[in-house]
Amino acid sequence: ASRWWDPNSEFRPLHELNPLRANWIDQHSPVAERRLLDVGCGGGILSEAMAQRGAQVTGIDMGELPLEIARLHALESELTIDYRQCTAEALAESHAGQFDIVTCMEMLE
Numbered sequence: 001a002s003r004w005w006d007p008n009s010e011f012r013p014l015h016e017l018n019p020l021r022a023n024w025i026d027q028h029s030p031v032a033e034r035r036l037l038d039v040g041c042g043g044g045i046l047s048e049a050m051a052q053r054g055a056q057v058t059g060i061d062m063g064e065l066p067l068e069i070a071r072l073h074a075l076e077s078e079l080t081i082d083y084r085q086c087t088a089e090a091l092a093e094s095h096a097g098q099f100d101i102v103t104c105m106e107m108l109e
Contacts (some may be wrong), residue, residue, distance in 0.1 A: 002070045004043035004068040014106070021105065022049040029101050031055035039088045039104040044070030044081065044095050047107055051079045058099070060091055 007015040025031065032054030038047045041059030042107045051057045053093050059081055067083050074081045079090070086093070088104075 005045075005065070005073055011043070011045070017051055018045050022046065022053070025050070025103065026053055027100070031101060034091060034100040035098060036103065037091070039102060040107040041070060041083065042066045042106070044073055044083065046103060047076060047081050047083075048079055049079050050103075053085065055101070058084065058091075060084050060086050062087065083084040084101040 002008045011078055020096065031050050034055050036050050036055040036057050038044075038050065038057060038059040041047045041061050042063070044059055047057045047059040059067075059070060060083075061070075062085065064085055067085055070081070070083050074083070
């Protein structure tokens with residue numbers, strides 16, 4: 001769990017990029033008090049940044065281990081984030097129109 005949140009680990013590029021992308025998202029669509037879905041949230045780096053800015057965040061991922069890491073770190077950070085193991089398609093069927101903002105980072109490279 002510590003490697004995902006270690007800014008000197010293999011996840012360093014995410015930590016370096018995160019402030020830039022969080023600012024860009026918030027400038028183009030302010031997230032405070034908005035319902036935000038983070039598709040492919042991994043260990044929760046972007047999810048936490050959005051929650052810290054006041055968004056009501058749901059993070060989804062297919063991997064159980066990254067979600068466990070995300071849940072633990074959110075708990076340690078005293079942030080309320082709804083992490084779920086599911087696909088975007090499954091969530092879209094059961095929660096259509098529920099989110100104001102949807103992010104999907106590092107999923108297509």
